[in-house]
Amino acid sequence: MKSLKASTNITKTIIYVVCIFLAILSVFPFLVMFINATRSTFQIQQDSVSLLPSKYLASNWAVFKGKSFNPVVGFVNSMLSSGGATLCAVYFSSLTAYALVAYSWKLRQPFFTFILAVLMIPAQVTGIGFYQFMYRIGWTNSLLPLIFPAIASPSMVFFMRQYLMATLSLDIVNSARIDGAGEFYTFNRIILPIMKPAMATQAIFTFVFSWNSLFIPLILLTNSKKYTMPIMVSLLRGDIYKTEYGAVYLGLSLTVLPLFVIYFLLSKYIIAGVALGALKE
Amino acid sequence: MRNKGVNYAKYGYIFSIPFVLTFLIFSLYPTIFTAVIGFTDLRGMGRTEFNFLKQPFDNFVLILNNPTFRKSLGTTAIIWLMNFIPQILLSLLLTAWFTTRRFKIRGQGAFKVLLYMPNIITAATIAILFNSLFGYPKGPVNDLFMRFGWLDAPANFHMQKWTARGVVAFIQFWMWYGNSMIVLIAGVLGIDPTLFEAAEIDGATSTQIFFKITLPRLKTILLYVLITSMIGGLQMFDIPRLFLWGGPDSATLTASLFIYNQAFSGSYLYNRAAAASMIMFLIIVVLSAALFHLMRDKDEAKFRKAERLRIRNAKKQGELV
Amino acid sequence: MKRNMRIVVSFLLIACMSFSLFAAGQTEAAKAPARKVINLWSFTDEVPKMIDKYKELNPNWDYDVNVTIIATTDGAYQPALDAALAAGGANAPDIYTAESAFVLKYTQGDASHFAAPYKSLGIDVAKKLKEADIAPYTVEIGTNTKGDLVGLGYQATGGAFIYRRSIAKDVWGTDDPAVIKTKVGPGWDKFFQAAEDLRKKNYAIISGDGDIWHAIEGASAKGWIVDDKLFIDPDREMFIDVAKTMLEKGYHNDTRDWTDAWFADMKDAGAKKVFGFFGPAWLINYVMAGNSGGTKPGEGTYGDWAVCEPPVGFFWGGTWLITNDKSPVKDAVGDFIEWVTLDSSETGLQYYWANGTLNGPGGTKDTVASGTVMKKSDGTLPFLGGQDMFDVFVPAGAFASGRNKTQYDETINTYWRDQVRSYSAGNKSRAAAIAEFKQQVADNLAIAVK
DSSP: OHHHHHHHHHHHHHHHHHHHHHHHHHHHHHHHHHHHTTSOHHHHHHOSOOSSOOSOHHHHHHHHHTSSSOHHHHHHHHHHHHHHHHHHHHHHHHHHHHHHHHOOOTTHHHHHHHHHHHHHSOHHHHTTTHHHHHHHTTOTTSSHHHHGGGGOOHHHHHHHHHHHHHHOOHHHHHHHHHTTOOHHHHIIIIIHHHTHHHHHHHHHHHHHHHHHOOHHHHHHOOSGGGOOHHHHHHHHHOBTTBOOHHHHHHHHHHHHHHHHHHHHHHHHHHHHOOOOOOSOO | OOOOOGGGHHHHHHHHHHHHHHHIIIIIHHHHHHHHHTTBOOOSTTOOOOOBOSSTTHHHHHHHTOHHHHHHHHHHHHHHHHHHHHHHHHHHHHHHHHHOSSOOOTTHHHHHHHHHGGGTSOHHHHHHHHHHHTOSSSOHHHHHHHHTTSOSSOOOGGGOHHHHHHHHHHHHHHHHHHHHHHHHHHHHHTSOHHHHHHHHHTTOOHHHHIIIIIHHHTHHHHHHHHHHHHHHHHTOOHHHHHHHTTOSTTTTOOHHHHHHHHHHSSSOOHHHHHHHHHHHHHHHHHHHHHHHHHHOOHHHHHHHHHHHHHHHHHHHHHHHO | OOTTGGGGGGGHHHHHHHHHHHHHHHHHHTOOTTOOEEEEEESSSHHHHHHHHHHHHOTTOOOEEEEEEOOTTTTOHHHHHHHHHHHOSTTSOSEEEEETTTHHHHHTSTTGGGBOOGGGGTOOHHHHHHHHTBOHHHHHHHBOTTSOBOEEESBOOBOEEEEEHHHHHHHHSOOOHHHHHHHHOSSHHHHHHHHHHHHHTTEESBSSHHHHHHHHHHHOSSOSEETTEEOOOHHHHHHHHHHHHHHHHTOBOOOOTTSHHHHHGGGTOSSSEEOEEEEOHHIIIIIIHHHSSOSSTTSTTTTOEEEEOOSSOOBOOOEEEEEBTTOTTHHHHHHHHHHHHTOOSTTSHHHHHHHTOBTBTTOOOOOBSBHHHHHTSOOBOGGGTTOBTHHHHHHHHHHOOSTTOOTTHHHHHHHHHHHHHHHHTTSSOHHHHHHHHHHHHHHHHOOBOO
16 A cells, blocks of 8 residues: 555656646746847847846837837737637537537438548648638628638537537427427527537637637738737738847737736636547447 | 437528538638649749640649659658657646546646647747757757757757757647647546446556546547647648748658748749649548548447438338338 | 648639639729829838828828738738739739849749839939939849839848958958958958968858858859759859858858847857858848947947958849839829939938938938939948948949849749758768759749759
8 A cells, every 4th residue: 555655656746747847848938938028139139038038128119019000909800800700610610519419310420521521621722712712702801701711610510519419418408498498599598508618618729729820811901900910910020131029029928918818717617627528428 | 319309300400501601611612723723734923814734633743743742741741740649648648647536636727727828829939939949059959958068069950850850840749739638638527437436446557547448438539639630730831831941951841831832932833732732632531531440439330320220210110100 | 720720821822813813804993083092012111101201291292002011021922912913903002012032023023014114104214213323233123024124122232241340450450441352352262261361360251151142142143044944053053162161161150140149140159250241231230230239339349340342242132112004093103113213312212211311310321222322421330430331332232233133032042052051061962962952943943954
């Protein structure tokens, strides 16, 4: 018994050492980023990694503000597009997953296989013609093309389906029916609350991805009133000959702050974890 | 579980409409478009019209015979394996640690939250940061190694093919293991807890429990992690591009980067780029199918077959009545 | 969960091609009369800021300017610009700018048919060019294959050799540019002799092989493409041997340009003290002054620099302004373009630019394309110990040539320098490096290599 306890303690120590090491590794780039936001461009060019803050925060902010765009507008646009995309993805993926779990319909299995196939289409293929299409329907300089495609997020549907299989009891659905609730009402009022933990987890993934995406917005949004935060940071990098690194890092830090807030708000669901069922059951 | 009321079947269709419509508009159309371009002579900036080739598969043949493309496929596979194997092992290990009932790890919540954090930062920032970390002739890693006496003179890491690949693989690994871990933990939490209890009563060690109970029941979720990671790995693009632009000497030139270069590095070979991405698509489909096949649940297949039979019989009986 | 979605964009250009199919009808409809809007596309806010100044000077020029800025660093500027040009219509760019790395595509290459000749903008090109004495290489680059001038810049980016006064005194007993230019040039043989002199006193002549490349590239007689085939000019081929020799003999600190170690060499923080850098005036303003470790003479290396003629002539960087041939507001655009590129008066853009007075006094001085403006401007810099940099940079513009450029340069240079590095690091043989280089050009650009 004693040796078992000793070995448990050794294992536990190893676990703590590994976890603490990984945690430090996780925090490190953020630290470098925040510290560089307080350093001047030339300090950064000399040593891009430093753990000593400097005193150029104000002047970096002046450079950032002195550009021909407004960081506040960028923040609002980023919020709208990422928030919109996340809502679309989370709501409609839950709805599709519910359709796959709660109803038995003829094309259910083929449809699920189809979703798995969609998952496999590489992004580089789906992107072909996307821009062209947006141009044709006049959706350039609009946040809509950043929001609506999120409705079809196959990987999230898969995740939600597995979650529903583990947690959904059809008795709830049936008793709601007996009470005379419509199907749509049942989904919105009874099923969605059950799915909250899974939705929160997936919301973090989607929000992070959408918030950081640069290329599609960069091409679609050419009007400075529509710029998102990453576009503004990218513009700070301007051209290779003259890059305001201090302001770039400040911009990156500002970009990541809202993500922090959202992430930590939703993190209780990551801590608690969500339960995903296996295929059968 | 299975009799869900036939009357409600139409809602299954109705609730799937938004997904299907969005997919058709935003994904299917562009996909078909690419496939078509692959069979044409469309190249050169500003070209508006294109003709179908007399030999429809010319672009595909050219790409398949392109030594750089072949090399890039190998590079992609190598870097993916270098990042995926440690990634899945570490996230499984962490999953085991965080879900086992034997060790009550304190600060678990904080660890989970922190370990996911590398995923929040943009790939561009990370790539540039690592480029500086491994700087030559002076850079933090070189300084550190020299201080510890591991190196006598600064090493030109950016010129070492395997170091460069290792760094790219490491970044990819480090950005995504937290994500995989969260999904895998979710999978473990979905396993019926009575199974673990029973095993514990039978005196199984936590290692046994993990391999005999947890892992087999994690199959579906593992498959999901495998497939998404494989697709992500085959599309690896911005880290290799921003870290060393595919260098040194094409050591980190991935297939996606190759495709990008076809279309963007000066000759605008759209038709070849399209052909190359269709080839990539086929490779992904084949590999995914293989994964599905390898990890398919034999019991489930049987179960489904039986189910189908049962429904058919039920229908027949219904017709008879 | 879709990782690396950015790859999506890899294909935007395919997209761009095709939507012009659909947009073709739109272009005609867009010719609304008396439009008072100008669409300007650029990759920094330099040119957009000039618009503000121009409006201030010309209140009657009452056009609204819609500015689109897309950085070149993420590779998005050209795809987006190409798309907008091909699409046409009311939102098409009227003025767009191009950087030296890709300007040829828009003046002589695949996208040159979009560019309007300056003469169609109401500019008396021949007279103005002569009057302003524009650096010939900027004209060469801005002239299309039919011989019409379609693009001009405002900067002159002819390069010089920027060296350390104290090191020059230690090695040759003088820091006089007139003497030092005879030590480091003309020609590479003299340069390597100087490198040897410096090495004996434990100095590096340059920081890394990237420094010398711009000069070698700019001085070669022919560009990478001759008769639609890859051509390796003997001068450029020599680079592979030079790079190896320099590394083996310790003539430089083996840094890579634009990395920490390269910047550090500007303030003596590297392994050996570095004697000099090759570069145009902007390298001093944007990069070296800030990285010298000081802000006034006596601090760091600030004030310990001087410029002299380089062993061979070259230029590096610059921005060209181009007009869309389909623009409905050509006259208004022409007025602005003429002010930026060809006005050599004291209220012309270039005069403000040269003297650093565009945004009020005390700004950064720079060399400009007009020799006439240069003559009446003062390029004295405390960073250079009080030397008038224009004395060196103006003739340097005349050495430079635009004839050896192609639209593939950015890509081909990357492949070439990568292979040269592999060879000099001892990772492969010379023949293997050149063979791999040719293979890369053939595979990625579909250019015949032999």
